[in-house]
Amino acid sequence: MQKRLAGKTALVTGAAHGQGRSHCLRLASEGADIIAIDLCAQALDVAYPLGSWEALKDTARQVEALGRRCFIAKADIRDRAALDKVVEDSAGEFPALDILVANAGVGSYGRVLETPKEVWDQVMSVNMTGTFNTIQAFTPRIVEGGNGGSVIIISSVSGIKGLPFTGAYAASKHGLQGLAAVLAQELAEHNIRVNTVNPGPVSTPLTSDKTGPALLTGDHPDTLLFKGSFSPMLPLDGGFMDAKEISAAVAWLASDDSRFVTGLAVPVDAGVMVR
Template sequence: MPGKLAGKVAFVTGAARGQGRAEALRLARDGADIIAVDIAAPVETNVAPPATPADLEETARGVKGLGRSVVTAQVDVRDYAALKAALEDGVRQLGRLDVVVANAGIWSYGLSEEISDLEWQTTQDVVLKGVWHTAKAAIPILKDQGSGGSMIFTSSTMAIKGMQNLSPYVAAKHGVVGLMKTQALELAPFGIRVNCVAPTSVNTKLIHNDQTYALFAPDLPEAERTADRVKDRFATIPVMDVPWVEPEDVANAVAFLASDEARYVTGLELKIDAGQTLK
């Protein structure tokens, strides 16, 4: 039985690991061929250890293992010309474009009055401008095809509630929601739907790193700051009894928004938050 995305092509940014990899694999499992891009290199100010070209290749192997075609490129979403070229090359090879998942993101920590201009600007450039670049590159292709499409931006519960020590990220994610709503209006006449997913903490390197553990557990000696020791502190964020959700939980929401099951869903911020925003 063909998958619900059979014959379609999806473009995923930040695809080397974590949410991006889970999304690429889930869309491939549903029948889509994949254009997978990632910087796969360090980004200044990001708290998470960098993804690598080997990580991106692992994503590609996973897609191929599901019987789907994949095109990869090592691209920084801040570089519009390179991102556009990578997307156009992928479309040339795979034949079309139907789904766009603007997932690439970073964050760093600090009180609003203490963060540097570099931390602020780098976060805006990756988290907000990177989404705009992704959409800007994809929209002309989707319009020219004339068969609609689905664009899905990664937002966050922090675009709904806010959080201390993360003002650049919170501001950028609020901007992502505003961009989504605006583009949903602009693109509705073309049958192109635009939505966001808004996860709580996700079980990826973006939270599992030394700086995040230090923020959540400053009272623990550095050697004792492990996932097992901090998970109870993360568990205070949602209302359900979990410390974080899995990348696959977010990928499931992306797959729904990408499919015809959501054919009249646009302008939505879909929360995968285990109830965090109920507080």
């Protein structure tokens, strides 16, 4: 594995399992030390398992097995004070920060007209406000380093196209596209690049949610509408990509190989966007 990120430190949210863990391992394998944050509690109203403290510790063990350091913290990205505490607590061991991967997010499925207000609020507060909090808490540390850096926001194909049954989620991810486009301009003077990665279907605990992605394979009456918009074009084992495919794009955006790439949305979607 190339060491494109030797000497760098990366922050990853939602790092206990799924794509977040995969990003930590890929960035570490390329030489980065990691600050890994997760909610570590089943503290959201969702029909799939969220990350646990044990799982986050396991992420750290796997990063350390790659020869890199890993600082872990239990924090809810909706809670700005909790994130500020991570900034403070990690400052001794990791005074510099170069890469920020705002990955933590929550899914939800259902027709817009049937979406409870509580579900809308939960999705907006995690995906939009939580990502805003993460960026506002940690980006100043990249600015202070004076060496530039890379902010990578994990959006979705749902951030670019309207996937039926993902109204709240799509609205939140479309919002992140706006946030990224503005930040790319505001942070350019510090040589900090801001891009989104927009995954298609990825096999993670989130996609084990029987109320949503299972529509891709099930015999639900809404399957045709959902599939017509969300099915990949390329052949995929079981209809989902492995998280490491998304991590490859994250590592590229984190590295100098993309040093003049900013303000971009990068779909890694096996062809969902071409539909």
